[in-house]
Amino acid sequence: MKIVLIGAGNLATNLGKALLDAGHDIMQVYSRTMESASALAIEVGGAPVTDIDRVSFDADVYILSVKDSVIADIVPELCKGRQTKVFLHTAGSVAMDVFDGMALHYGVLYPMQTFSKHKQVNFNEIPCFVEGNDEYTFETVNDLANSISERVYLLSSDARKYLHLAAVFACNFVNHCYEISSEILEKHNIPFDVMLPLIDETANKVHSLSPKDAQTGPAVRYDENIIRRQAEILKENHMFKQIYECMSLSIHHTAIKKK
Numbered sequence: 001m002k003i004v005l006i007g008a009g010n011l012a013t014n015l016g017k018a019l020l021d022a023g024h025d026i027m028q029v030y031s032r033t034m035e036s037a038s039a040l041a042i043e044v045g046g047a048p049v050t051d052i053d054r055v056s057f058d059a060d061v062y063i064l065s066v067k068d069s070v071i072a073d074i075v076p077e078l079c080k081g082r083q084t085k086v087f088l089h090t091a092g093s094v095a096m097d098v099f100d101g102m103a104l105h106y107g108v109l110y111p112m113q114t115f116s117k118h119k120q121v122n123f124n125e126i127p128c129f130v131e132g133n134d135e136y137t138f139e140t141v142n143d144l145a146n147s148i149s150e151r152v153y154l155l156s157s158d159a160r161k162y163l164h165l166a167a168v169f170a171c172n173f174v175n176h177c178y179e180i181s182s183e184i185l186e187k188h189n190i191p192f193d194v195m196l197p198l199i200d201e202t203a204n205k206v207h208s209l210s211p212k213d214a215q216t217g218p219a220v221r222y223d224e225n226i227i228r229r230q231a232e233i234l235k236e237n238h239m240f241k242q243i244y245e246c247m248s249l250s251i252h253h254t255a256i257k258k259k
Contacts, residue, residue, distance in 0.1 A: 001144065004028045004059040005044070006078065008036040010115040011090055012065035015148075016044040018123035022147040027059050052077045061140065063109065064089040072098055079103045086140050092164030095157040096131050107132035107141045110160060111149070114171050123148045129155040129163065180240055212254060219251035 001024050005012050008031035016026055026046040031037035037048030049055060055062075055078065062078060064071055068091045079087060079102040087099050087106045099106030108131040113121060128145040130152060132138030138154075145152040155163065178199070182192045205214040218226040227248050234241040 001025070001060040001140075002027050002058065004030065004055055004062045005040070005046075005065065006030045006055075006062060006074065007065035008040040009065065010117050011111070012063075013040055013043070013117045014115045014121055014123070015063070015065060015090065015111065016040055017120060018148040019144075020044045021123075024144075024147070027056050030055055057082055059085065061086045061088060061144065064091075068094050075099055075102050086137055088141055088144075092167065093161050095161075096133060097157070099133075105132075105134060105137040105140070107137045108157070108160070109141050109145055110155075110164075112163065112167055114175075124150050127151040127153060129153050129160055131156060131160070180243070215251060215255065217251070219248035220255045222248070222252040222255075 003019060003024050003026050005016050005026060005028070008029055012029075016029070020026055020043075026041075026044040028046045028049050029037045029041040029044065030049050030052065031040070032050060034048060034050050037050055041048040052074065062082065062085060064074065064078070064087070066074065071089055071091060071094055075087070075098060079099065083103050085103070085105065087103045088109045089096075089098065090109055090111065092110050092112070096106060096108050108129070110129040111123070111126045112129060113126045115121065126149050128149040128151065130138070130141045130145050131154065132141050142152065142154075178192075178195070181195060185192055185195070202214070218230075227245075231241055231245055231248075234244055
């Protein structure tokens with residue numbers, strides 16, 4: 001398919017490479033800055049553009065991979081004069097109907113993964129959740145998704161918002177815990193890489209155990225002596241202390257429910 005990428009960030013970079021590898025034609029890369037548009041265009045082909053008015057009218061599919069907060073601002077200008085084309089966004093928490101009234105064919109291609117520009121991922125393994133407002137759009141986005149991933153699922157906008165929320169807990173919040181861990185260690189001259197075997201084993205366990213069964217630590221049995229001492233260590237950082245106490249209580253309540 002002939003594709004225009006709207007956005008040149010972490011997701012757009014990885015998606016653009018996957019689409020190129022699958023044999024699609026990346027005609028253009030749009031970004032607010034020429035530096036970003038050019039950097040991705042060099043990797044996936046096509047022309048860099050920074051003006052929506054200069055986006056090609058000849059693409060089959062226009063894929064928006066931009067901040068959720070700007071999708072609604074870009075859609076009217078992007079769809080103008082291109083209403084019969086297929087428009088997709090890649091956001092987890094934005095409904096498909098953001099295109100309603102602006103285009104005839106629109107949908108969602110949501111790859112559920114954490115992306116970084118400089119770390120390429122294997123798209124074949126990434127679950128991709130798709131949605132289309134009509135049969136033509138669904139067939140298009142489904143074909144597109146199946147060309148880059150072996151795990152493609154139909155999911156409504158309503159269900160996808162819960163998927164995205166779950167992903168925030170499983171990824172963003174977990175990574176923030178790594179960040180807190182790193183800060184605690186750094187203050188006492190302990191390298192963060194000593195945590196990597198623990199992190200890897202924790203992640204590996206939930207491939208064979210449920211998260212509830214994999215949970216360990218003082219909070220499961222609510223060992224108040226340890227919890228109180230560790231919370232006291234965090235007293236200089238009130239927010240970290242709150243996170244520690246709230247997480248400990250939540251883990252304990254979950255363990256009680258399990259029993």
